[in-house]
Amino acid sequence: MGIGSEKTVTGWAARDASGVLSPYTYTLRNTGPEDVVIKVLYCGICHTDIHQTKNHLGMSNYPMVPGHEVVGEVVEVGSEVKRFTVGETVGAGCIVGSCRECGPCKSNIEQYCNKRIWSYNDVYTDGNPTQGGFASAMIVDHKFVVKIPAGLAPEQAAPLLCAGVTVYSPLKHFGLAESGLRGGILGLGGVGHMGVKIAKAMGHHVTVISSSDKKRTEAMEHLGADGYLVSSDEAAMAGALDSLDYIIDTVPVFHPLEPYLSLLKVHGKLILMGVINQPLQFVSPMVMLGRKTISGSFIGSIEETQEMLEFCEKRGLTSMIEMVKMEGVNEALERLERNDVRYRFVIDVAGSQLDA
Ligand SMILES: NC(=O)C1=CN([C@@H]2O[C@H](COP(=O)(O)OP(=O)(O)OC[C@H]3O[C@@H](n4cnc5c(N)ncnc54)[C@H](OP(=O)(O)O)[C@@H]3O)[C@@H](O)[C@H]2O)C=CC1
Ligand SMILES: O=C/C=C/c1ccc(O)c(O)c1
Ligand SMILES: [Zn+2]
Ligand SMILES: [Zn+2]
DSSP states (O other): OOTTSOEEEEEEEEOSTTOOEEEEEEEEOOOOTTEEEEEEEEEEEOHHHHHHHTTTTSOOOSSBOOOOSEEEEEEEEOTTOOSOOTTOEEEEOSEEEOOSSSHHHHTTOGGGOTTOEESSSEEOTTSOEEOOSSBSEEEEEGGGEEEOOTTSOHHHHGGGGTHHHHHHHHHHHTTOOSTTOEEEEESOSHHHHHHHHHHHHTTOEEEEEESSSTTHHHHHHTSOOSEEEETTOHHHHHTTTTOEEEEEEOOOSOOOSHHHHTTEEEEEEEEEOOOOOSOOOOOTHHHHTTTOEEEEOOSOOHHHHHHHHHHHHHTTOOOOEEEEOGGGHHHHHHHHHTTOSSSEEEEESTTSOTTO
16 A cells, blocks of 8 residues: 555445445545545454444444454554554544534534544545454544553454443543442443453452353452442342442343432443433432433544553553454354453454455
């Protein structure tokens, strides 16, 4: 892939809502003055990749190359790009564009821009479909590229670009970053395990709330959780009423909210992360009689992503990953959907035979 030439890349794309990926060759736009051309090294597999490739939200366009936890090497920069240099290790997440003029954009929370452009399954300003990081290369506007700190292994950094910032951002935004708080992490998966790590690093007492007992030992001994609740264990849940300042809810499917609202203290916050395309429900006294808050949160800003990466480097936080080659990506997606990963699959893209 020469400098300035048309860039033909190979990714693995879903062709339909079966979500099965296969090799797909396409071209990237010519390098614009503000573009960074990234040779992809690693890409995390987020549960959102399943939602999108399987059209769970009814907005999927095919062929779709997923992947928004991207770490790679800069191979070319546009004429206006000063912050990045060839050879540098960089990252890209869920968003690759925004309007730069609206309130959220001017407030540096561009992820909430109504004209945001998604890394994949969207249309770029040049009219072409955006494709993600399950591919040999990406081209991204430098404003949506972050530096990977030298102290973070690239493969470890990949899940931080979505899972990491997705928990870091709401903890900071909702005033939940100070030490001594009692937090709950509902669903111990890719986002959830980074929630435990980051909340512990902020000095919180952290309780994992899980759908089974299977992850108890790892949660307590490897991730450093202080407590572990199985959501179906009514006695244990009853023993934890009114005990948590917040819960980060990462469950990716429809689920009741009231058992978790009951765990919150007065003024507690339930922060919804899961991408669920069915209405959730609760009776209003469940929030009134404790002045509790139910909120959502969406990834984090580029500024927060860079801040989070440096937070993780400084505190030696890593993600717990299982590395796979692209040839095994469909099996990995199936295992992820079966809740059979500890805790994030990361594709060794540069080490894969993409044309398999
Ligand atoms: N809002 C945002 O910005 C973001 C949203 N997301 C969304 O958050 C959700 C989680 O993403 P991710 O962490 O990658 O997903 P994972 O699949 O890695 O983790 C989800 C966890 O939820 C629990 N879970 C899974 N299925 C069920 C079920 N049927 N009932 C109850 N609990 C279940 C499991 O934890 P356990 O075994 O402990 O029960 C599982 O590990 C997804 O919907 C994803 O799309 C992801 C990133 C950003
Ligand atoms: O995993 C990152 C993206 C999450 C997401 C949140 C909300 C939404 O509507 C999506 O399509 C994706
Ligand atoms: Zn994600
Ligand atoms: Zn905007």
